Amino acid sequence: MTALLASRAAFLVAVVLLGLGLFVLIDDPNLLKKILGLNVFQTGIFLVYVAAAVRAGGRSPLVVEGGGPYVNPLPHVLILTAIVVGVSVTALAAALVARIHAERATVRADELRDGAGEVRDRE
Numbered sequence: 001m002t003a004l005l006a007s008r009a010a011f012l013v014a015v016v017l018l019g020l021g022l023f024v025l026i027d028d029p030n031l032l033k034k035i036l037g038l039n040v041f042q043t044g045i046f047l048v049y050v051a052a053a054v055r056a057g058g059r060s061p062l063v064v065e066g067g068g069p070y071v072n073p074l075p076h077v078l079i080l081t082a083i084v085v086g087v088s089v090t091a092l093a094a095a096l097v098a099r100i101h102a103e104r105a106t107v108r109a110d111e112l113r114d115g116a117g118e119v120r121d122r123e
Contacts, residue, residue: 010051017044029110031097035090042086049075 021041025034053075061070101107 010047010054014044014047014051017041017047020044029108031100031107031109032094034109035093035097038093039086039090042082046079046082049079 017040021037021039021044024037025041028034028037053072055069055071058069058071059067061073097107100112104112106112
């Protein structure tokens with residue numbers, strides 16, 4: 001049982017990251033913490049894809065004489081693309097939260113929903 005858990009350690013870490021990120025995303029009313037929870041959740045998804053693409057004894061897919069089993073580069077390329085998209089989404093969300101804070105003087109979703117945040121005058 002221990003050997004099985006040790007061989008699947010990356011998947012266990014991914015499940016913990018997914019659970020933690022989802023919990024923060026759903027439970028915390030602070031918008032900045034929701035963005036961080038989204039990033040933790042994305043990291044768990046990235047880890048699942050990379051861990052699933054691991055091949056024991058695999059080599060880089062450069063064709064040479066006597067080549068052995070090759071690792072599929074597609075999952076890694078997809079994760080690189082997802083990281084770029086994730087950084088862009090994080091930057092956009094942070095800019096929106098900064099704008100909300102400038103307008104309403106709060107970053108708590110429950111206060112924004114209740115209308116408790118005062119709208120500031122632009123000067």
